[in-house]
Amino acid sequence: MSSLPNELEYIVKLYAQTKSLILKAEELDPELRSCVPIIKELRDSFDHLMRYIGDSFAQTPQGDSYKKQQLDKAIGHVYRAAYDALDSLSICLKTRIHKALDERSTETISVVFPLYYKTHITKLSEIDGRIEESRKHKDIGKKYNADDLNNYMGFLVELENICKEAESRIPDMVAFDQKKAAELKNNNRFTINVAFWSAIIGAVIAFLLDFFFKK
Secondary structure, eight states, X not given: OTHHHHHHHHHHHHHHHHHHXXXXXXXHOGGGGGOHHHHHHHHHHHXXXXXXXHHHHOSSOOOHHHHHHHXXXXXXXXXXXXXXXXXXHHHHHHHHHHHHHTTSOHHHHHHHOHHIIIIIXXXXXXXXXXXXXXXXXXXXXXXXXXXXXXXXXXXXXXXXXXXXXXXXXXXXXXXXXXXXXXXXHHHHHHHHHHHHHHHHHHHHHHHHHHHHHHO
16 A cells, blocks of 8 residues: 555646646647647546545445546556647647748758758757657556656757747848849849840941941
């Protein structure tokens, strides 16, 4: 019995951490307020907690082994809810990075946001691989380790930093594109003018040559 209060305390702390992640995910993407996987995991966790509590009031209790099993399953579901929240955060951040850079040319990104091609694009690939590895640790049957969850959170911090940097470069990238467009327009105008006057001069020369040679 002595270990059970410690497990209950652990669930409370884990839930508080998970709730914080869910709120952050909902802040970045309001549609996650109705995210079915997260809600299901928390509901299932609550169900196991009720079974644990209910056994204490049952006419024929199943005992400590059963109650500990229910707590372990409750912990597993809260962990899965946390991982689902982190998955949602990962998708949201990567979508925002893509949106920030999607309409920008390679030249624009290279000039205005050079770190993206120098380091960030490789880092994003590494983060994807590390996140995929961390996801393997969210199976219900596994004994959970808080370090696995904390590692995943660390990857998300790196991803969020890249996202913030990409979004902060949007005004400069827009300005660069507008400058390039203005330069292209001026170049086109110059090319048209050159072609026009070349045609006029050519016609005049042809007329003069024809006039004098006929004489």
